[in-house]
């Protein structure tokens with residue numbers, strides 16, 4: 774059983790690595806990894822909101838703090854207009870830099886407004902934060 778579990782974990786890790794396997798540019802890889810971290814932290818809030826994870830204020834607080842850091846890290850991670858065939862970043866980012874960074878700040882503010890002691894606040898917060906992801910992706914990421 775234990776061995777099967779470890780194989781499973783190894784497979785998951787391999788497929789995660791594969792998703793970025795073709796990315797050659799280190800700056801593009803770094804900003805994709807940052808977004809991957811955003812996704813993982815959001816999963817804690819999302820799973821809590823829908824009851825797939827038991828409500829744990831400490832875990833929510835940790836995810837919240839990480840997401841605030843993630844949002845603050847977006848401008849530096851995207852500053853260089855680095856490209857890669859695997860990148861989904863649109864050139865509009867660097868043509869509208871102030872708006873792009875404002876949208877990262879919007880995400881940070883939405884995350885900061887979540888009250889970690891209230892499940893209801895996590896649920897409302899998920900929607901508010903999700904809108905800030907969408908607002909940026911719609912303009913600055915391909916196929917959104």
Ligand code: HEC
Nearest residue numbers: 805808811812815860861862873876877880906909913914
């Ligand atoms: C300020 C703009 C901005 C905000 C806010 C933002 N993103 Fe992104 N995100 C991007 C851009 C641009 C890309 C494409 C990066 C690339 O491919 O080079 C991206 C890519 C991604 C990816 C794909 C990463 C990969 O492996 O290729 C995920 C997942 C993601 N974002 C999730 C989120 C979630 C969830 C939120 C909200 C909590 C969010 N993002 C908020 C701009 C943003």
